[in-house]
Structures are given as C-alpha cells and as structure tokens.
Amino acid sequence: MEFMLTEEQQLIEDTVARLLDKQWDPRRDQALLSADVARMPLWRELAELGLLGIALPEEHGGGGMGPVELTVLCRRFGRDQLRSPFLSSLILAGTALTFSPRGALRDQWLRQLAAGEATLTLATLEDRAGYDHHHTAIEGQRYQSGYMLNGRKRAVMDAAGADAFIVSCRLDGELALVLLAPETEGMAVASYAAFDGSSLATLTFNDALLPEEVVLARGAEARAALEAALAQGALAAAAETLGACEGALERTLDYLRLREQFGTKLARFQALQHRASDLHADLEMLRSLVSGAAQSLLHEPAHADAFAAMALAVPVGDRVCREAIQMHGGIGMTLELGIGRYLLRVNALSRLLGDATHNGQLYLERMEA
Amino acid sequence: MTDLSRSEEIRFRQEIREFVVSEVPESIRLKVAQGRDVSRDETIAWQRKLVARGWGAVHWPKRWGGTDWSLQKRFVFEEEMALAGAPSIPPFNTRMLGPILLEYGTEEQKARFLPGALNMDQWWCQGYSEPSAGSDLAALRTRAVREGDYYHVNGGKIWTSYAHYADWMFCLVRTDPEAKKQKGISFLLLDMRSEGVSVEPIHHFYGAHLLNQVLLEDVKVPVEQRIGEENTGWTTAKALLEHERLATSRHAEARRKLGRLLVLAKTNRDASGALYQRADLKARIAEVAVQVKALEFATRRGLEMLIRDGRIGVFASSLNLKGVAINQAVDEAIMDIAGVDALAADAAYDGLPGDLLNDGGDARYVAESRYYLRGPAIAAGSNEVQRNIIAKHVLDL
Numbered sequence: 001m002e003f004m005l006t007e008e009q010q011l012i013e014d015t016v017a018r019l020l021d022k023q024w025d026p027r028r029d030q031a032l033l034s035a036d037v038a039r040m041p042l043w044r045e046l047a048e049l050g051l052l053g054i055a056l057p058e059e060h061g062g063g064g065m066g067p068v069e070l071t072v073l074c075r076r077f078g079r080d081q082l083r084s085p086f087l088s089s090l091i092l093a094g095t096a097l098t099f100s101p102r103g104a105l106r107d108q109w110l111r112q113l114a115a116g117e118a119t120l121t122l123a124t125l126e127d128r129a130g131y132d133h134h135h136t137a138i139e140g141q142r143y144q145s146g147y148m149l150n151g152r153k154r155a156v157m158d159a160a161g162a163d164a165f166i167v168s169c170r171l172d173g174e175l176a177l178v179l180l181a182p183e184t185e186g187m188a189v190a191s192y193a194a195f196d197g198s199s200l201a202t203l204t205f206n207d208a209l210l211p212e213e214v215v216l217a218r219g220a221e222a223r224a225a226l227e228a229a230l231a232q233g234a235l236a237a238a239a240e241t242l243g244a245c246e247g248a249l250e251r252t253l254d255y256l257r258l259r260e261q262f263g264t265k266l267a268r269f270q271a272l273q274h275r276a277s278d279l280h281a282d283l284e285m286l287r288s289l290v291s292g293a294a295q296s297l298l299h300e301p302a303h304a305d306a307f308a309a310m311a312l313a314v315p316v317g318d319r320v321c322r323e324a325i326q327m328h329g330g331i332g333m334t335l336e337l338g339i340g341r342y343l344l345r346v347n348a349l350s351r352l353l354g355d356a357t358h359n360g361q362l363y364l365e366r367m368e369a
Numbered sequence: 370m371t372d373l374s375r376s377e378e379i380r381f382r383q384e385i386r387e388f389v390v391s392e393v394p395e396s397i398r399l400k401v402a403q404g405r406d407v408s409r410d411e412t413i414a415w416q417r418k419l420v421a422r423g424w425g426a427v428h429w430p431k432r433w434g435g436t437d438w439s440l441q442k443r444f445v446f447e448e449e450m451a452l453a454g455a456p457s458i459p460p461f462n463t464r465m466l467g468p469i470l471l472e473y474g475t476e477e478q479k480a481r482f483l484p485g486a487l488n489m490d491q492w493w494c495q496g497y498s499e500p501s502a503g504s505d506l507a508a509l510r511t512r513a514v515r516e517g518d519y520y521h522v523n524g525g526k527i528w529t530s531y532a533h534y535a536d537w538m539f540c541l542v543r544t545d546p547e548a549k550k551q552k553g554i555s556f557l558l559l560d561m562r563s564e565g566v567s568v569e570p571i572h573h574f575y576g577a578h579l580l581n582q583v584l585l586e587d588v589k590v591p592v593e594q595r596i597g598e599e600n601t602g603w604t605t606a607k608a609l610l611e612h613e614r615l616a617t618s619r620h621a622e623a624r625r626k627l628g629r630l631l632v633l634a635k636t637n638r639d640a641s642g643a644l645y646q647r648a649d650l651k652a653r654i655a656e657v658a659v660q661v662k663a664l665e666f667a668t669r670r671g672l673e674m675l676i677r678d679g680r681i682g683v684f685a686s687s688l689n690l691k692g693v694a695i696n697q698a699v700d701e702a703i704m705d706i707a708g709v710d711a712l713a714a715d716a717a718y719d720g721l722p723g724d725l726l727n728d729g730g731d732a733r734y735v736a737e738s739r740y741y742l743r744g745p746a747i748a749a750g751s752n753e754v755q756r757n758i759i760a761k762h763v764l765d766l
Contacts, residue, residue, distance in 0.1 A: 003670040004677065253764055273760035277690075280759050284687040285663040292666030311659040360655030367658060368631075 026081035035199035047116025060110035071239035078243025088157035093120035096229035123153035131354035159201030196348035227302035238309035241317035248324035304366030311359035317346030404738025451621030496526040496540030513542035532581035556602035614685035618692035700739035
C-alpha cells in the first residue's frame with residue numbers, strides 16, 4: 001500500500017496546479033456553468049496534456065492510469081474550485097465505457113473522450129429512488145428491431161452540451177446501459193442550474209426509440225460497468241470534497257493568523273485553535289481513507305472502500321466548509337470572498353453522489369458481502 | 370517498501386492466528402473479546418508462551434531475545450495479535466522500559482534488568498504523573514537527594530497503572546530543583562519492596578481497580594539504578610519507540626470490536642426482529658464501520674511514514690485523537706445495541722453479586738469496556754494537549 005504520491009503522480013499534481021493557476025479564476029469565472037467549461041481553452045489544454053483521459057485505456061488514446069491519478073486531479077479541482085464536466089464525463093461516463101464490453105461504439109467514444117473532442121454523461125437517477133443510482137425502473141419495450149423507452153432520469157450532470165448520454169434501464173428483464181445521442185427522438189432534455197454552478201438536467205423519455213446497436217452492455221456486464229462507474233464516482237467526489245476542505249481550511253488558517261480582534265490575532269484564541277485542530281484531524285482521516293480507497297479500487301474497480309470514502313467525506317466536508325465560513329466571521333458570508341463556494345460544492349456533491357447514510361449503507365452491504 | 374510478500378504476509382497472519390487459538394485458553398479469549406481485564410497470572414503466563422515462541426519482544430534486538438524483523442513485519446504481528454484476540458501485555462516491561470534500557474542503560478544494567486523484564490519475572494510499572502504534574506509532566510516534584518551511593522526519594526506518583534501488581538517501578542524524579550523544568554529530572558529504577566513505598570488503590574468511577582497512588586517516603590535507591598546521567602531523565606524518558614506512537618490509534622482493537630458490534634446487532638432482537646434490520650441502527654453501524662476503515666488506513670499511512678522517514682511526527686497527535694474518538698464511537702454503538710443487556714455489572718456491587726445469572730448473555734461487560742476507554746482520552750497527553758500540539762506544530766496558529 002502506498003499513501004505517498006510517486007514522482008510521476010506528483011508531476012501530474014504540479015502540472016494541473018500550474019495550469020489552473022494560469023487559466024482558472026473562480027472569482028472571475030463564478031457565473032460559468034460546469035458544462036460550459038468544456039468549451040474553454042483550459043479544457044483543450046487538459047486534453048493535450050493527457051490529463052482528461054488519464055485513466056482511460058491506452059489503446060484508445062487514454063493514459064492507462066487509474067484511480068490514484070484520478071483522485072489527484074479531483075482533489076486539486078476541489079481545492080481550486082474548478083467546475084467542469086470532469087466528474088460526469090470522464091469519471092462516470094468514462095468508467096462506464098471503459099468497463100463495458102469492447103465494441104465499435106464504446107471504442108469510438110473512448111477515443112473522443114480522451115482527445116477532449118466530446119463530453120458524455122451518465123443518466124442513472126430516477127424518481128422515487130432516493131440516491132440509488134444502482135436502481136432503475138425504466139423498462140424498455142421491444143419495438144421493431146429495437147426498444148421503446150418511457151420514464152425520467154433526474155439530476156443528470158452536464159447534459160447541456162453533452163454529445164451523448166449513457167442511460168441505465170432494463171431491457172428484456174435485465175439491466176442494460178444504452179448510449180443515446182441528444183437528438184434521439186422522444187427524448188427531451190430540460191436543463192437547469194444547481195446551487196453550486198453545476199449544470200443539471202431532467203431527461204424525459206416519451207416513446208423514445210432506440211435501435212439494438214446503441215446497447216453498450218447488458219446483464220452482468222452492464223452491472224459490472226455501472227458498479228465500477230459509481231464506485232469511481234464516489235471516490236472522485238470524496239477526493240474533490242477532500243480538496244475543497246483543504247482549500248477552505250488553508251484559507252481559514254491564513255485568515256486566523258492575520259485578523260485581529262480584542263487586541264490580538266484570532267490565531268491566539270485557544271477555542272479557535274482547538275476547533276481548527278479537530279478539523280485537521282478529521283481531514284487526516286479523510287486523506288488516509290481517500291488514498292487507501294484509491295489503492296483498493298486499483299485492484300478491484302468496484303471496491304466497497306470507495307463508498308466508505310464518500311460516506312466520510314460528506315460529514316467532514318460539511319463540517320470543515322461550514323467552519324471555514326464561521327471562522328471568517330462576516331466576510332465569510334460574502335460572494336466576494338468566495339469561501340462559501342466550498343460549502344456549496346461539497347453539499348452539491350453529496351446530493352449528486354449520495355449522502356453519508358446512503359454511502360455508508362453501500363459500504364456496509366459490500367464490506368459484508 | 371514491503372519486505373513481506375503478499376503470500377508471506379498471509380501465511381504469517383495465519384501462523385499468528387493459529388498460535389493464539391492453540392495457546393490462549395478459551396476462557397481468556399472470551400475475556401479479551403468482552404473487553405475484560407486479564408489477571409496478573411494469566412498475563413504473565415501468556416508473555417512466557419510468547420517468549421518461548423521467540424515473540425516476547427519482537428522490537429528488541431535478537432541478542433536480548435527479540436527479533437530482527439522489519440517495521441512492517443512487526444506491525445503485521447501486532448495487528449494480527451490484536452485482531453486474533455490475544456491478551457494485550459501491558460506496555461511497561463518490553464515496550465517502555467526495554468527500549469530505554471537498550472538505548473541508555475549500561476551493559477550491567479541491561480544484563481541485570483532486560484531478561485527479567487522480558488520474561489516478566491519482574492512486573493514493571495511507570496512512575497511519571499504526579500498530583501500536580503499531569504498533562505504538564507515536567508512540573509513533577511518528587512525529590513531525589515543524593516547521599517553517597519544512594520538517592521533518598523520523597524514524594525509520590527499518581528495514576529500508576531498496575532502498581533499493585535508491580536515488583537519494580539521506573540520513574541522520573543527531580544534531582545536539581547534549581548534547574549529549569551525539564552532540566553533537573555533523573556530516571557530511576559525503584560524496587561517496589563523498598564522501605565517507604567506504599568501503594569493506595571484508585572478505583573475507576575465504575576469500580577475497576579487498575580490505577581494507584583504510590584507514596585514514596587524516604588525511599589533509598591542505589592545510584593547504580595539510575596539510567597543515563599543525572600539530570601538527563603527527561604531525554605531518557607522520551608526514548609519511547611517512535612512506532613509505539615502508531616499503537617495509540619488502537620485500530621486493530623477498533624476492528625475487533627466492530628466485529629463484535631455486527632454480531633450483537635444480528636443476534637439481539639426486539640419485537641420486530643434482529644436489531645440489524647432497524648434502519649437507524651444500521652446507519653449508525655455503517656457510520657462506525659466507515660470511521661474504523663479510515664482509522665485502519667490512517668494507521669497504515671503512519672507506518673509508511675515511519676518506514677520512509679523513521680518518524681511519524683505530529684501525525685501521531687491526529688492518530689491519538691481520532692483513535693480514541695473512533696474506539697469510543699464503536700463502544701458507544703455496542704452499548705446501545707446491547708441495550709438492557711448492558712446493565713449487569715461485571716463484579717459484585719456492595720453486597721449484590723454481579724452478573725451471576727448470565728442475564729446479559731453475549732453483551733455482558735460492554736459498559737465496563739466502554740468506560741475504561743475514556744481513560745486514553747486523558748492519559749499520555751489528553752485530547753486537549755493533542756489539539757494544542759496540532760495547532761502549534763501543524764497549523765502554525
């Protein structure tokens with residue numbers, strides 16, 4: 001087990017940090033929606049540096065690396081408050097594609113993803129299903145040589161601008177993943193903004209027709225691809241939350257050292273010192289769990305530890321980012337300072353990938369299996 | 370970084386588990402599983418079995434009965450021992466005194482004290498804390514005045530674990546009252562049978578007897594029982610093995626208790642079925658399981674730091690804080706799952722017998738175990754001291 005980054009992983013971290021430093025300014029870009037970032041020069045550069053497709057298969061132009069490198073990136077995105085379709089397109093859809101059976105459709109999209117020429121998204125969540133991305137009640141009906149779909153998918157990330165949707169549903173009584181183009185007849189995309197600047201959408205299928213050849217995976221193969229995608233998604237969200245916490249705490253500590261009240265630096269107040277120390281200790285646990293889980297996923301793509309990481313990231317993220325606002329006092333409330341953005345993001349991630357209870361249950365069930 | 374291959378590690382763990390099953394009587398394994406105290410004789414008997422197997426002090430050099438194992442192998446050994454439910458040996462003989470003697474003792478002192486410490490022919494206790502020197506240990510006032518070949522020691526120690534079992538005590542005493550706090554302290558080995566030593570029990574609030582007050586009234590200690598130079602005792606006492614600092618996370622103990630929690634939740638029932646099926650309790654168990662996993666990875670991360678840098682530094686404070694908190698979270702969950710079963714006392718209480726009828730079933734003794742674990746939140750640097758350390762040395766506040 002390795003918790004320290006290798007030299008190569010450190011290089012990845014430094015590269016992405018430098019790039020974001022030059023090309024991303026959370027304050028300047030605060031009105032930007034996540035989906036729009038895929039049209040910025042930054043996105044192109046991430047692709048050219050091989051960072052977008054870092055974990056995609058080498059044979060399709062990816063970097064052939066894995067969960068450890070993905071967590072390095074997501075952690076940095078969290079720290080620098082980058083909103084982008086990375087989670088929806090490269091992590092969720094990218095992993096689902098990678099673990100789907102080989103085929104022309106899959107291979108061609110993997111190539112485009114790695115090259116930064118397309119973004120995809122994974123549509124899993126349905127009405128009355130809580131946070132259960134594994135579950136689908138949408139049953140495709142046989143129609144001519146393909147299927148007809150009816151139903152709704154909720155909170156689909158970065159659907160606006162996505163070049164294709166990977167949709168979970170049931171076909172012939174078993175789980176399936178299908179890949180649909182935005183112009184699919186009978187499918188409607190209604191986009192809206194989330195409170196953290198994520199671009200979300202509801203997909204409605206109204207007698208949507210899909211030909212047989214858009215089926216990416218079925219049965220056990222679809223299950224395995226979906227499991228891997230959701231585990232990788234949980235880990236990525238945990239890593240992004242960790243990065244957000246690190247950014248929030250670092251800025252808060254800077255402020256405590258600077259700000260004076262009652263004739264002394266805030267940093268001198270033991271009540272604040274102890275609260276900050278508790279946040280630090282919480283983060284040490286989350287850091288250890290995120291690194292450990294990344295190692296676990298390296299050996300087993302849908303490993304339970306990913307859900308443990310997210311189950312811990314949710315309460316720690318909420319606590320650290322809330323405290324960051326509180327310890328800043330009045331200025332912490334302002335849009336101008338932007339410290340509150342960390343809280344928005346970690347709270348959005350826990351709505352998107354599931355709260356602590358949901359992820360905790362996923363972990364417990366899988367740990368015991 | 371690893372010197373044990375995956376398959377060697379699996380074999381090694383298997384070997385340890387088999388040793389524990391074959392060598393620890395079932396009655397004692399049950400006590401450990403229930404978090405109850407193992408007696409003095411049972412502890413000594415177990416240590417001697419370990420010594421016979423060559424595992425009595427795995428971190429000592431081979432010459433003195435230890436092993437030449439790597440850090441990683443020692444870590445696996447200690448982890449698996451705890452997971453297997455072996456009784457834990459109090460740290461004073463081989464983990465605390467041993468490394469200090471090995472580093473600062475003369476050849477005579479080593480030859481005189483190491484073999485007995487290993488074999489537990491002498492039970493050692495640690496005399497550090499005093500009534501007015503707790504977390505602020507360097508404020509200690511027990512006075513040792515040299516006259517010829519002896520020190521005359523006056524004062525007292527408090528919170529001394531197992532002093533009522535002990536044959537010897539290693540302790541810190543003030544030899545130079547003029548010097549600044551940490552300076553005028555010396556490290557002495559003191560025979561508990563010396564004239565002037567008396568031991569008074571201090572009972573835990575739930576009744577257990579582990580701690581003591583030790584009164585020292587003009588106790589004569591030969592100068593050759595001082596370890597290191599006079600007035601350098603503070604440095605000597607800090608020679609604690611860095612890897613001991615990893616142990617404060619108690620991660621293997623937490624994992625073992627999590628196993629117990631799952632068993633209890635599945636076997637204890639209320640009118641609607643196994644408690645494990647109750648959504649609120651299941652969520653609680655999941656939360657605890659997640660924290661235990663984090664603690665496990667954090668401890669491994671600490672091991673990696675130790676192997677790489679030779680030290681874990683201030684990370685130890687986070688491990689200590691969270692280790693205590695997470696172990697307590699497991700204990701609290703066990704107690705809640707145990708419910709009414711947790712009520713029966715372990716021992717007699719003012720004339721009434723304890724749980725003679727076995728009314729608590731498998732959940733007996735969970736309360737005592739839980740209350741015992743409040744101790745580590747206070748001992749060896751209270752939670753508050755750990756937070757001070759983090760604030761100062763990591764956060765630069």
